[in-house]
Amino acid sequence: MPTPEELDRIHIVLVRARNPNNIGAAARAMHDFGLRHLRVVNDYTVPFESARSAVDASEVLADAVACATLAEAIADCTLVVGTTAVGERDLQHPLLPLPKAAPSILAELRRNTGPNSAPGRVALLFGSEKTGLSNDELSHCNFLLTIPMQQREGERHLSLNLGQAVAVCLYEISRTPAQPVPAHPDIPSLPVPEAPKQREADPISGELDRLAQLIEETMEAVNYTTRGMRSANGEALRVLLRRLMPNDADLRRMMGLFRRILWQLKRPHDKF
Amino acid sequence: MPTPEELDRIHIVLVRARNPNNIGAAARAMHDFGLRHLRVVNDYTVPFESARSAVDASEVLADAVACATLAEAIADCTLVVGTTAVGERDLQHPLLPLPKAAPSILAELRRNTGPNSAPGRVALLFGSEKTGLSNDELSHCNFLLTIPMQQREGERHLSLNLGQAVAVCLYEISRTPAQPVPAHPDIPSLPVPEAPKQREADPISGELDRLAQLIEETMEAVNYTTRGMRSANGEALRVLLRRLMPNDADLRRMMGLFRRILWQLKRPHDKF
Numbered sequence: 001m002p003t004p005e006e007l008d009r010i011h012i013v014l015v016r017a018r019n020p021n022n023i024g025a026a027a028r029a030m031h032d033f034g035l036r037h038l039r040v041v042n043d044y045t046v047p048f049e050s051a052r053s054a055v056d057a058s059e060v061l062a063d064a065v066a067c068a069t070l071a072e073a074i075a076d077c078t079l080v081v082g083t084t085a086v087g088e089r090d091l092q093h094p095l096l097p098l099p100k101a102a103p104s105i106l107a108e109l110r111r112n113t114g115p116n117s118a119p120g121r122v123a124l125l126f127g128s129e130k131t132g133l134s135n136d137e138l139s140h141c142n143f144l145l146t147i148p149m150q151q152r153e154g155e156r157h158l159s160l161n162l163g164q165a166v167a168v169c170l171y172e173i174s175r176t177p178a179q180p181v182p183a184h185p186d187i188p189s190l191p192v193p194e195a196p197k198q199r200e201a202d203p204i205s206g207e208l209d210r211l212a213q214l215i216e217e218t219m220e221a222v223n224y225t226t227r228g229m230r231s232a233n234g235e236a237l238r239v240l241l242r243r244l245m246p247n248d249a250d251l252r253r254m255m256g257l258f259r260r261i262l263w264q265l266k267r268p269h270d271k272f
Numbered sequence: 273m274p275t276p277e278e279l280d281r282i283h284i285v286l287v288r289a290r291n292p293n294n295i296g297a298a299a300r301a302m303h304d305f306g307l308r309h310l311r312v313v314n315d316y317t318v319p320f321e322s323a324r325s326a327v328d329a330s331e332v333l334a335d336a337v338a339c340a341t342l343a344e345a346i347a348d349c350t351l352v353v354g355t356t357a358v359g360e361r362d363l364q365h366p367l368l369p370l371p372k373a374a375p376s377i378l379a380e381l382r383r384n385t386g387p388n389s390a391p392g393r394v395a396l397l398f399g400s401e402k403t404g405l406s407n408d409e410l411s412h413c414n415f416l417l418t419i420p421m422q423q424r425e426g427e428r429h430l431s432l433n434l435g436q437a438v439a440v441c442l443y444e445i446s447r448t449p450a451q452p453v454p455a456h457p458d459i460p461s462l463p464v465p466e467a468p469k470q471r472e473a474d475p476i477s478g479e480l481d482r483l484a485q486l487i488e489e490t491m492e493a494v495n496y497t498t499r500g501m502r503s504a505n506g507e508a509l510r511v512l513l514r515r516l517m518p519n520d521a522d523l524r525r526m527m528g529l530f531r532r533i534l535w536q537l538k539r540p541h542d543k544f
Contacts, residue, residue: 004424025433032432034422059427099447150306150446152276155331160304160439161297167436168443174422175371222536224529244516257496261533264494
């Protein structure tokens with residue numbers, strides 16, 4: 001069972017949620033399982049304003065933060081986990097059933113991510129009621145989790161509503177035993193324990209975005225990618241960087257190399 | 273994980289539920305976790321008539337049975353389990369946290385209850401949204417279960433809504449391992465074998481070396497590294513690539529990008 005301090009490092013991020021009742025139900029589940037930090041991403045007037053006025057809306061809702069973009073909502077997190085109902089699309093991410101995902105989430109909350117001993121921060125993403133998370137939104141994730149179901153053959157696929165999905169995920173996280181459990185081997189990220197020398201800090205999501213941008217710029221500078229392919233490649237690149245999980249030193253090295261390449265490419269050669 | 277036949281012997285009983293949306297959400301959770309038998313107890317016109325008309329209402333709702341009394345709803349069951357939020361009243365029943373209650377429920381479903389080998393049937397009771405189960409209703413129960421929560425000290429008590437509570441209970445029952453496991457929540461569940469999913473192959477060491485070489489060549493071409501630092505950097509690069517563990521597709525993508533960068537850098541610019 002995670003400690004209150006650990007639970008404070010989990011951010012529930014509702015992306016494009018449309019129904020204030022669902023936002024209210026998600027906040028309620030958070031309150032019940034001891035979480036505090038709700039972030040709501042919407043590109044229009046955030047519907048949780050009306051959820052806030054609902055009776056029994058908890059302190060969680062009062063303190064919820066509205067973000068204009070998903071990148072902003074997860075910028076300070078070291079692990080980003082998307083939730084998905086399987087069978088929807090071809091997934092490019094590792095997909096873990098919830099009972100296996102929860103120990104990885106807890107391990108991240110307990111992981112020392114760098115020299116100043118900052119522990120990991122986790123974002124748990126839930127998509128809109130109708131469409132779930134888009135491919136672009138999924139590209140920000142390190143891995144995906146799904147709630148295992150047992151629908152009967154031949155029956156329609158229905159998924160849990162948003163409030164139910166949040167409640168089930170938080171229940172599982174909160175029931176996970178206190179003993180550190182080895183992270184699932186299919187997630188390349190969760191760090192191979194290295195020799196106990198000084199460790200480099202892990203970059204947060206916003207830093208990975210900056211590296212991705214730089215690489216995209218380089219790709220464009222060398223015509224590696226046509227303008228039309230850019231958004232698809234950008235998405236793939238975000239997925240790649242999150243799956244690889246470079247640490248801070250790796251990131252600096254890669255940023256340095258790509259800056260240098262760009263500088264070299266942009267030198268006015270024809271003046272020689 | 274219970275079999276479909278076992279799940280068919282669980283009856284979800286909603287007692288005095290008032291909100292058709294909650295009844296619909298409960299039915300949806302039942303559908304998702306493979307249950308079929310919903311019974312609704314009300315002493316007035318049953319509100320699930322309007323829930324039935326809701327979009328996406330599942331087959332569960334269509335087959336739901338309205339009962340005039342709780343006794344009627346549970347008459348054919350061998351084990352009756354009530355759900356409760358603790359702290360509400362003095363309980364006269366054994367109270368189990370959900371992770372401990374689920375194995376007992378499964379054991380009953382598998383128990384040979386008599387000479388004609390009929391296995392057990394379980395009723396799982398949920399009370400009204402406002403008041404929960406009354407003492408009279410609790411008196412029909414063999415034991416009670418509660419969903420463990422971690423509300424912060426000094427914060428108001430809120431409970432999950434009805435749809436959330438049903439979803440969490442059914443999730444726990446459905447995640448409980450098939451092998452009888454001692455009913456202790458601190459014992460992590462047995463690993464559920466996953467469906468083999470398509471993974472990209474991991475590159476072999478020689479392929480990583482070729483990528484490392486290509487990156488080194490690029491570094492040199494842009495004077496990112498002095499000749500003296502080359503061997504140190506080469507080693508760091510090999511370590512880096514192995515730590516990041518790119519898969520085959522990543523590798524091809526990276527090779528392609530660096531080949532392109534090199535080609536672009538080596539173009540005879542001064543001829544223009």
